[in-house]
Every structure is written in structure tokens, then in C-alpha cells.
Amino acid sequence: MKATTILKKYFPPPATVLDAGARDGSTSERLRAAGYNVTSIDIESKSPDVIEVPIEEYEGVHDAVVARLLVHQLKGSLSENLDLLASHVRSGGVLYFTNFGEGDSWFKESADAWLKDRKVLYKELHVHTRPTYAGDMKEWKVWEYLVEIK
Numbered sequence: 081m082k083a084t085t086i087l088k089k090y091f092p093p094p095a096t097v098l099d100a101g102a103r104d105g106s107t108s109e110r111l112r113a114a115g116y117n118v119t120s121i122d123i124e125s126k127s128p129d130v131i132e133v134p135i136e137e138y139e140g141v142h143d144a145v146v147a148r149l150l151v152h153q154l155k156g157s158l159s160e161n162l163d164l165l166a167s168h169v170r171s172g173g174v175l176y177f178t179n180f181g182e183g184d185s186w187f188k189e190s191a192d193a194w195l196k197d198r199k200v201l202y203k204e205l206h207v208h209t210r211p212t213y214a215g216d217m218k219e220w221k222v223w224e225y226l227v228e229i230k
């Protein structure tokens with residue numbers, strides 16, 4: 081997956097970006113290097129550059145929100161979680177997110193219903209065999225989306 085490449089192509093800098101669920105901040109770093117003004121948040125910060133706050137309590141609004149491998153970890157339904165992320169995007173901005181695809185053990189729900197009346201700028205399914213954090217090999221199926229927020 082390549083959040084920075086996709087954002088640069090469809091929504092080039094300068095722009096403010098919220099990296100939600102930033103973990104160690106590595107995606108944030110790539111976005112900063114590409115010229116974005118990035119705020120990084122995570123429920124459990126693993127870097128001094130990542131603010132420790134859950135997305136549910138965060139109050140800022142940005143030109144773009146990046147949420148890589150986050151929606152399946154939030155408490156609501158997929159639609160509720162996407163509404164929450166979109167509420168942090170200004171009108172005319174974009175939401176980049178990934179969602180596990182059908183057949184992946186993390187798959188919960190398709191994003192298609194939520195996307196139905198929205199302008200999808202980019203959509204692609206990635207299937208690859210890679211190790212999990214635990215080290216065992218797994219076939220990952222991950223949808224990647226960039227959506228305009230009205």
C-alpha cells in the first residue's frame with residue numbers, strides 16, 4: 081500500500097493531513113517528506129511525534145485524513161467508523177483508508193454501501209502473502225480507497 085503515492089497523485093501538497101492510527105509514525109514521516117503538514121495520532125503512541133489521543137476524542141479538521149489499517153479496530157460498524165473519520169475532513173477534502181477484503185480473517189464488512197453516493201478517486205484490492213506481526217505467513221486481502229468528502 082502506498083498512501084503517500086496516492087495522495088500525491090490525487091491531492092498534492094500543500095495540505096494538512098491527519099494520520100489516524102499512526103502507530104510508529106512511519107506513514108506520517110513519508111507524508112511529511114512529500115510536503116504535507118501532518119498531525120499524527122494513535123490510541124497508544126509509539127513515537128514522540130505521535131499524539132496519544134483516540135480518534136473518538138480528537139477534535140481537529142484537516143484537508144485530508146489517512147487511516148491505514150484502522151477501521152477494523154474501531155468500535156462502531158464500518159459505516160459509523162467511516163463517518164467518524166470523514167467528520168475530520170473539511171468539505172472538498174479527501175479520506176484515504178484501507179479495509180480488509182472478503183476472505184481475509186480481519187474482514188468485517190464491505191465499504192461499498194458507504195461509498196455508493198460518494199466520489200471514489202481511487203480503489204484497488206491488494207492480495208499478497210506476507211508475515212503477520214507474530215511472524216507466521218498469511219494471505220492479506222486489503223482494499224485501498226481515496227474518497228472525496230463533500
Ligand SMILES: C[S@@+](CC[C@H](N)C(=O)[O-])C[C@H]1O[C@@H](n2cnc3c(N)ncnc32)[C@H](O)[C@@H]1O
Nearest residue numbers: 101102103122123124133134135148149150153
Ligand atoms: C494495524 S495498526 C496500523 C498502523 C499504521 N496506520 C500502519 O499502517 O502501519 C492500527 C493502529 O491503530 C491504532 N488505534 C486503534 N484504535 C484507535 C483509536 N480509537 N484511535 C486512534 N488510534 C487507534 C492502534 O493503536 C494501532 O497503532
